[in-house]
Amino acid sequence: MAKKKFVVGSFKEESVLFPAVKAVRKAGYKIHDVFTPYAVHGLDHEMGLRETSIHTAGFIYGITGTATALGCISWILVQDWPLNIGGKPHFALPAWIPITFELTVLFSAVGMTMTFCYLCQLAPFVKKHHFVLRSTDDTFAMVIDAGKSNSQEIIAFLEAQGAVDVHEQFAETGWWFGTYNKEQQLYKDTTVDIA
């Protein structure tokens, strides 16, 4: 993906941000993303994002864990190496509940976290473009996908909505390997001027 054109506006207050999101969507501009320092509840609905399905993934991982535990233990203690413990049944389900429960939780938690990291592209040495550095501190940064439209128009629109420090940025939206102590970009700017 090559670099794309974005218009970035900063907000200092949630109370300004929410109406602005609504107005921007109504005006038909495409919000690329809003970067916030904390989880602003309701912003995802305001932006029209769909509900995440990570819970469903967690449930599937969980029942995988249950099945793994029950399957393995019953095969081991009934089929592979049955032990006679005081004539008690080999298939001793009540005694397996603790481990079954633990594996359910383990599979679900690990699976969900890995899914979360995969979906959000989070991993050590992953580097991304950060539109506004203070968006992890105290700024709500709204990034609008400018596409081929006139950025000046969007800038004026955002300023009218109460955004500050509105400007245009050319940025990559993907991720790449790198560290934050070095200036690295995913793609080198290879455009050459032809006379």
Place this chain on the structure above:
Amino acid sequence: MHLKYEAQIREPLVDGDKDYHQVSEDICRPIEVKPSRLWYIGFFISIALLLFGVWSIYDQVVYGVGQWNLNKTVGWGWDITNFVWWIGIGHAGTLISAILLLFRQGWRTGVNRAAEAMTIFAVICAGQFPIWHMGRVWLAFFIMPYPNSRGPVWVNFNSPLLWDVFAVSTYFTVSLLFWYTGLLPDLALIRDRAKTKFRKFFYGITSFGWTGSTKHWQRHEALSLVLAGLATPLVLSVHTIVSFDFATSVIPGWHTTIFPPYFVAGAIFSGFAMVQTLLLILRRVFNLQDYITLGHIEAMNKVIVLTGSIVGIAYLTELFIAFYSQNQYEAYAFFYTRANLFSPYGWAYYGMMTCNVLSPQIFWFRKMRRNIYVTFFMSIIVNIGMWFERFVIIATSIFRDYLPSSWSIYYSPSIFEIGFYVGTFGLFFTCFFLFSKYFPVIAIAEIKHVLKTSGQNYKEQVGGIELQKVEEFAGEYAH
């Protein structure tokens, strides 16, 4: 505008005139300045204790578990006592981060990060005891079920000791994931503020490229909620299973059905005491009094008095059931060796009763709950008491077997057992000192989340508006 409303009569969770940036400044400062001299002193004392532990374990590994004063009936001594004690301490962290999240307790935001870190370090310390007690520690992987060339011989899935392996390792993993996913946004904040190359590099790697995108936050919230939902039964299961180590045996004093709830309550009790000890020091050293307020301390003291009283009721119930059962072995365990000041371990039982049941009752008084010095003193007392509890349960039940010919002499620890225990303190505090230097000790993003509903300055603003509205209403309708 904010989406949550909090009653004005509730105490603010964040004191002082703060905005988002000020919150970041306050909590990141300890990371961005050179550590104080106190930090260095504490850190090197911890390292020294840790080295004492390393030496004790080295000797034990080289010469064998015989270096410990275990004998034919006391097969478990200080090691299992300390294991249960450390695991119990860990429980408060999960209670704060998971159960209080489900109960929507806003005050958890100020203390959850440090408490979760404490959980992780406490579980690491706890894990050391069963591992090194194995003697031939290089064969420790035998506790994992895997196809092998010895039969294959499998581990016994019907044994509570194996349940413990699964419970503790799952608990550690889930706590670690929960803690770290919560850390990501805060590490990203430090990365974006970073001025030095090292900080840019280190926090760049550890923050995993977090941007704060709304979609990511949405998933993050869903993940935290489900992890909290998973961690809640998990934390209850862990100490339940630890109590099964005892309760499924047929040793008088262990063979009781009350053990699971009694152990869980005791675990939360001791864990909160440890959280108090750590946080009272932390808020003082790092000037975080605005974030860990007296309100937070009071709330935790309420949990301490509640769980302490549950534990007290459990002790009395045990005594009653031992009497009611009319079983001579139960009676011997409870009325001869435990609740008898003149028996060999009577001092431990009465120490436990004083520290765990009587002294926390002081927290029925609001003045005491909000007194930092009393709280600090009590937090130490409670932890001593909870250590006594585990020691009483373990030593008094096994030091005299059914046959007088199998009675052992008085069990007291060897220097290697003491060194091992002291060493885990070194490990715990070394980890905690490093954590407090390199990681934000308060969940910054979560504080920001509650700031506008529960911060002092915002509450005052809203309070002013409300008062004005009441007056307007009165002006219009009152006669």
